[in-house]
Amino acid sequence: xxxxxxxxxxxxxxxxxxxxxxxxxxxxxxxxxxxxxxxxxxxxxxxxxxxxxxxxxxxxxxxxxxxxxxxxxxxxxxxxxxxxxxxxxxxxxxxxxxxxxxxxxxxxxxxxxxxxxxxxxx
Numbered sequence: 001x002x003x004x005x006x007x008x009x010x011x012x013x014x015x016x017x018x019x020x021x022x023x024x025x026x027x028x029x030x031x032x033x034x035x036x037x038x039x040x041x042x043x044x045x046x047x048x049x050x051x052x053x054x055x056x057x058x059x060x061x062x063x064x065x066x067x068x069x070x071x072x073x074x075x076x077x078x079x080x081x082x083x084x085x086x087x088x089x090x091x092x093x094x095x096x097x098x099x100x101x102x103x104x105x106x107x108x109x110x111x112x113x114x115x116x117x118x119x120x121x122x
Contacts, residue, residue: 001047018076018077021074031053032051034076043081043089043095043098046101046102047080048078048079048080048082048085051074056070062121081102086114090114096111
């Protein structure tokens with residue numbers, strides 16, 4: 001996380017770091033564990049950390065049959081938080097607080113838009 005933060009601007013939405021672990025017995029479990037353990041600290045610093053692997057069952061936001069986090073190689077991705085990330089942070093009060101801290105009024109608008117879209121897709 002510190003290397004990522006020091007390497008560039010927190011406003012650079014096109015910058016990411018991909019980590020492909022090697023030499024781990026159960027690499028999928030390790031990727032899932034690391035992502036879950038580190039997500040709170042990353043969100044607090046206005047970063048996102050995601051897990052990707054071949055059989056990742058996380059569904060898409062609008063299409064529950066779509067699996068956007070599937071990848072042929074298990075990996076972890078790190079990037080700066082963007083306004084559309086409210087969808088990944090919505091279910092946790094601390095995450096929403098960090099999100100609104102970063103995006104302010106723009107984040108409040110995105111939050112309302114997300115809630116409206118979620119209602120429409122029920």
